[in-house]
Amino acid sequence: MKNIPKEINIVNRKAAFEYHFLQNFEAGLVLQGTEIKSIREGMANLSDGYCLVKNGEVFIRNLHISEYRFGTYNNHEPKRERKLLLNRQEIKKIDRKIREKGNTLIPYRLYISDRGYAKVEIILVKGKKSFDKRETIKDRENKRALDRIKKQDF
Numbered sequence: 055m056k057n058i059p060k061e062i063n064i065v066n067r068k069a070a071f072e073y074h075f076l077q078n079f080e081a082g083l084v085l086q087g088t089e090i091k092s093i094r095e096g097m098a099n100l101s102d103g104y105c106l107v108k109n110g111e112v113f114i115r116n117l118h119i120s121e122y123r124f125g126t127y128n129n130h131e132p133k134r135e136r137k138l139l140l141n142r143q144e145i146k147k148i149d150r151k152i153r154e155k156g157n158t159l160i161p162y163r164l165y166i167s168d169r170g171y172a173k174v175e176i177i178l179v180k181g182k183k184s185f186d187k188r189e190t191i192k193d194r195e196n197k198r199a200l201d202r203i204k205k206q207d208f
Contacts (some may be wrong), residue, residue, distance in 0.1 A: 057128060059157065062146070062164075062166045063163075063164075063165045064099075064100060064164040064165070065100070065162065065164075066100040066101055066162050068101050069160055069162055071182075071187060073160070073179035074180055074181075074182055075162075075180060076178045077177070077178040078176070078178070079144055079148065079153060079176050080176075080180075081112065081173065081175075082138070085172055088121070088122035088129050089122075089130050091124075091206075092119050092120050092122045093119060093172050097116070097119065097120035097122075098120070098164055100117060100160075100163075102116040102118065103115065103116045103117040103161045104158060104159065105163075105176055106140075106160035107148060107149045111145070112137070112140055112159075113136065113138065114138055114161055114174065115162075116133055117136060117174075118132050120132055150180050152178075156180050157179070157180055158178075158179055158180075158181070159176055159178055160176065160177060160179055162175050162176065162177045
């Protein structure tokens, strides 16, 4: 019997509440051997992560990938800085946008591509103000109430 791999899709759900999304990019990750094994088990956390541009390269910080449980002395450091693989034009565009006041770059989704590579969807965002967050909560509660009413009608 063949093992069917489950789809790995780790999402930063807090990001939609905290930020306005402006533009998204898809990037590859430079990983060590035990890191990809941990990602395939779903042992990663994007909530504290952010990206920065250094010397014409983009790096991701605070992306937590748990240590591989079967790894020995070869195990990796969980919160090490990891390089992202992007085109030079994309890096220049990101660098220009990040320099604008209020913009930042965060990882939103970590997944395994069809070819078996770890990919991260990074999004250029602008922080929400507190009144925007309250409005988001109101919209979410109104949607839930409407869904409950629709469900009762059937």
